[in-house]
Amino acid sequence: xxxxxxxxxxxxFTLLLAFQVHGQSSAFKITGKIVxxxxxxxxxxxxxxxxxxxxxxxxxxxxxxxxxxxxKIDFExxxxxxxxxxxxxxxxxxxxxxxxxxxxxxxxxxxVVIKAKQDKYWWKKWQIFRNGLLGENQFSRECTIENKxxxxxxxxxxxxxxxxxxxxTFIVRNKALGYKIHVDLYExxxxxxxxxxxxxxxxxxxxxxxxxxxxxxxxxxxxxxxSTSNWFLQSLANGNMLGExxxxxxxxxxxxxxxxxxxxxxxxxxxxxxxxxxxxxxxYDSLSKRHLIYSDLPLxxxxxxxxxxxxxxxxxxxxxxxxxxxxNHFAVFNNNGFISIPxxxxxxxxxxxEGLSSALPENYEVPSETPVEAVVPLIxxxxxxxxxxxxxINRQYTENQNIGFVNNTTSKDANDDYFIxxxxxxxxxxxxKNADIYTLLRRVPxxxxxxxxxxxxxxxxxxxxxxxxxxxxxxxxxxxxxxxKADVLNAxxxxxxxxxxxxGLVKYGSNSMLGSRGGNGTIIIKLKN
Numbered sequence: 001x002x003x004x005x006x007x008x009x010x011x012x013f014t015l016l017l018a019f020q021v022h023g024q025s026s027a028f029k030i031t032g033k034i035v036x037x038x039x040x041x042x043x044x045x046x047x048x049x050x051x052x053x054x055x056x057x058x059x060x061x062x063x064x065x066x067x068x069x070x071x072k073i074d075f076e077x078x079x080x081x082x083x084x085x086x087x088x089x090x091x092x093x094x095x096x097x098x099x100x101x102x103x104x105x106x107x108x109x110x111x112v113v114i115k116a117k118q119d120k121y122w123w124k125k126w127q128i129f130r131n132g133l134l135g136e137n138q139f140s141r142e143c144t145i146e147n148k149x150x151x152x153x154x155x156x157x158x159x160x161x162x163x164x165x166x167x168x169t170f171i172v173r174n175k176a177l178g179y180k181i182h183v184d185l186y187e188x189x190x191x192x193x194x195x196x197x198x199x200x201x202x203x204x205x206x207x208x209x210x211x212x213x214x215x216x217x218x219x220x221x222x223x224x225x226x227s228t229s230n231w232f233l234q235s236l237a238n239g240n241m242l243g244e245x246x247x248x249x250x251x252x253x254x255x256x257x258x259x260x261x262x263x264x265x266x267x268x269x270x271x272x273x274x275x276x277x278x279x280x281x282x283x284y285d286s287l288s289k290r291h292l293i294y295s296d297l298p299l300x301x302x303x304x305x306x307x308x309x310x311x312x313x314x315x316x317x318x319x320x321x322x323x324x325x326x327x328n329h330f331a332v333f334n335n336n337g338f339i340s341i342p343x344x345x346x347x348x349x350x351x352x353x354e355g356l357s358s359a360l361p362e363n364y365e366v367p368s369e370t371p372v373e374a375v376v377p378l379i380x381x382x383x384x385x386x387x388x389x390x391x392x393i394n395r396q397y398t399e400n401q402n403i404g405f406v407n408n409t410t411s412k413d414a415n416d417d418y419f420i421x422x423x424x425x426x427x428x429x430x431x432x433k434n435a436d437i438y439t440l441l442r443r444v445p446x447x448x449x450x451x452x453x454x455x456x457x458x459x460x461x462x463x464x465x466x467x468x469x470x471x472x473x474x475x476x477x478x479x480x481x482x483x484x485k486a487d488v489l490n491a492x493x494x495x496x497x498x499x500x501x502x503x504g505l506v507k508y509g510s511n512s513m514l515g516s517r518g519g520n521g522t523i524i525i526k527l528k529n
Contacts, residue, residue, distance in 0.1 A: 028093055030066045032100030034058050034079060042081060042104060046169070046182070048202035050076040050088070051338075053361040055182075055202045068093070069363065073289055074332065074340040078184070078200045082168050083107065086184050088200060125153045128162045129188065132195035134172070135355020138436070139224070141493065142176035143357045151185070164188035164197075172356050177224060178207035178217035181356055203361040218367075224358045225366060229322065229351045230337030232301060234366075237291045237335060241278040245304035247317075248281065249273040250297040254323070263316040264302075273300065290340075294330035298323055303350065307435045323348035338362040422504030422524055433498045440497060444505050447473075447523070458489060462507055462521040473505075473521035488523075495525065502526040 034045045041062025048055040049068065052075075058064045068075070072093060077100075079087045084104040129151070134140045145151070147170040154163040166185040173180050181201050188197040208214045225231055235244040249264070253272045267273040274297075281299065283292045306320035314321070325346035332341035339345060340362075347354075426444045428435075438458060442449050450459040461471040472485040475492065482491045504524035 026070045028068055028070065028096070030068065030077065030091075030096060030100065031098075032064060032102060034062045034064065034102045034104060036084070036104055037106065039103075042084075045079060045081045045104070046202075048078050048080075048182075048200075049363075050078050050200045050202070051361065052363045053203040053205065054363060055204065071289070071335050072363070073334065076200070078202075079104065080169060080184055080200070086200065121155070122153065125155060125162045128190050128192045129153060129164050131192075132162075132188065132190040133185075133197060133355060134357040138493075139174065139176040139220070140355065140357040143172055143174045146171040146173060156189075159191070161189045161191050173206065174357060175206075176217065176357070177221050177360070178205065178214070179361075180204040180206040181359070183356070201356075201359075203359075221360060221364070222366065225360055225364065227306075227358065228337075228354055228360075229324075229347055230360075232303070233291070233293060233333045233337035233339075234335070235337075236278050236282040236293060237284070237333075237337065239278060247302045247304060248276050248278075249300045250276050250295060251300050251323070252297060254298070254300075261315050262313050264314050265316055267314075290332050291334065292330050292332055293324075293326070295324075295326055296329055298325050305431075305434060306350075307432055307439065308350070320350040322351040324351075334362070336362065336364060336366070421506075423507045424505040426503045426505075428497075428500060428503070433500060435497060437492050437495050437497055440500065440503060441492075441523070444503050444523075446507055447505055459485070460488070460523075462505075465520070471520050473523050476522055476524045478527065495527075499527045500525060501528060 032047075034042050034047070036042055041058075041060070043058055043060050043062065045058040045062070045064070046055065047058065047064045047066060049066065049072075054066055054068060056064050056066055066077075070093075074090070074092050076088055076090045079102055081104060083106055085107050087102060087104065126148075130145060131140075133145075134143050147168070150166050150168040150170040152165055152167060155161070156163055164185065165187060166183065169182050169184050171180050171182055181203055184200045186198045186200075188195075188199075190196070207217055231244070232241070232246050235241045235246060241248070249268070251273060264273060268275060276295075276299075281293055281295050283294060284290070285292070301322045301324060302317055303320045303322070307318055308320040312318060312321070325348070326343070327346070328343040331339055331343045331345040333339050424445050424447075426440075428440055428443070432440065432443070438449050438451075441447055441460065446463050448461050448463045450461075451457075452459070460473060462473060465471050470485050472483075472488050474481055474483040475488045476482075477491060477495070482488045502525075504526070506522040506524070
């Protein structure tokens with residue numbers, strides 16, 4: 001390890017030890033009282049630990065108590081109430097006062113709600129805001145933003161940016177994962193490609209009362225966790241990085257992903273990439289109970305559970321890859337792999353599109369009785385996400401994937417779908433089934449898949465056909481025929497790719513069984529029973 005980093009980490013831990021106390025592993029509490037400027041106790045004030053599901057409200061005397069797990073070392077306390085300025089304060093478990101006295105200052109708006117006029121560009125601005133906040137992945141379509149009037153949208157015409165903040169807390173309801181996310185948004189800016197926002201939030205369980213849907217939501221939470229950087233960091237903490245199929249290289253110089261092709265082997269041989277192990281980028285301090293990821297160079301992480309072919313310059317490593325920048329050489333994370341002291345950590349590419357639709361609370365616990373299953377990717381490839389602190393995210397992308405889940409798989413034997421003989425047949429491997437539906441369709445010879453970042457929409461056509469008009473092939477799925485771009489793309493979004501056994505393609509012309517509906521070709525997807 002670089003001598004400078006050794007000294008830096010030694011100094012860091014020395015400072016931490018100054019706060020050391022006994023009984024670190026046991027749960028602890030935060031208690032306090034909240035008053036207004038006239039020292040009048042305030043009831044129903046929201047008090048929460050940022051980015052967690054740890055939340056309470058003050059009683060009639062303005063008092064509150066929060067219980068935190070002993071594993072929670074670093075955290076940010078947020079106090080929020082309509083008509084008052086939100087207050088935030090960072091703590092470690094070693095420097096919490098016995099009793100907190102907090103005074104809230106009233107804001108100018110008070111109880112007045114001002115509804116901004118919706119100009120003719122409002123919907124476009126809202127779409128940019130929604131996509132930037134939620135991200136573009138398989139769960140974003142199942143998210144709704146409530147209390148829209150609490151969000152103020154503006155336009156910066158000079159820089160062509162959509163700007164936003166919230167005068168009051170608003171709610172993102174994520175039906176896919178079973179959460180209501182309460183958001184206090186301080187800053188937001190996006191040009192539709194690059195997004196930056198800063199917010200405080202807490203997660204409220206909103207699981208379905210239906211037993212089957214509830215089980216699916218819990219399963220999706222696990223899949224969401226396995227698609228994030230948190231899983232990688234947790235594998236470091238468990239000493240099982242290779243076992244979880246992560247491979248890491250230090251970057252001396254980064255290959256330009258926009259130009260040409262290369263191989264990891266070539267980059268290693270020519271000294272631009274340096275293969276590393278978990279022991280050279282991870283350290284655990286037993287006294288402060290903190291996990292650290294550290295490096296004097298940026299890191300390139302391959303997740304070998306997830307295939308990625310699109311805009312991947314590495315022909316021998318066709319996996320999802322992410323770049324991690326550590327400008328201050330280290331970052332601190334907890335047992336679950338959530339960053340607690342970011343130190344300017346920056347995620348790029350695959351991990352650069354973690355919007356609220358795939359977010360989990362920092363105190364999310366992986367079910368111990370649930371075996372780790374192969375990851376289902378939320379997105380394919382993204383081109384830059386910058387985190388300046390624990391709640392600020394910058395996002396730059398060129399392609400995003402939307403995948404849904406099969407609501408009803410009670411089809412007959414999939415062989416019945418082949419009343420049409422396909423011209424091309426593609427059978428994805430088990431590893432390929434972990435990719436999104438559009439990545440799989442790109443693997444079908446003769447099928448062309450495009451993406452428009454301006455509209456956020458995909459297009460599908462047979463290679464060689466004109467791109468003018470709607471040339472979307474029909475889709476035959478579970479003996480049901482879909483035709484027309486809107487219906488076909490909507491049906492594709494609700495396919496769970498690990499159920500796919502074969503993808504067939506009828507390339508051209510009308511089929512006697514389909515008539516004119518088969519004139520643009522037909523995609524035939526077979527699913528498991």
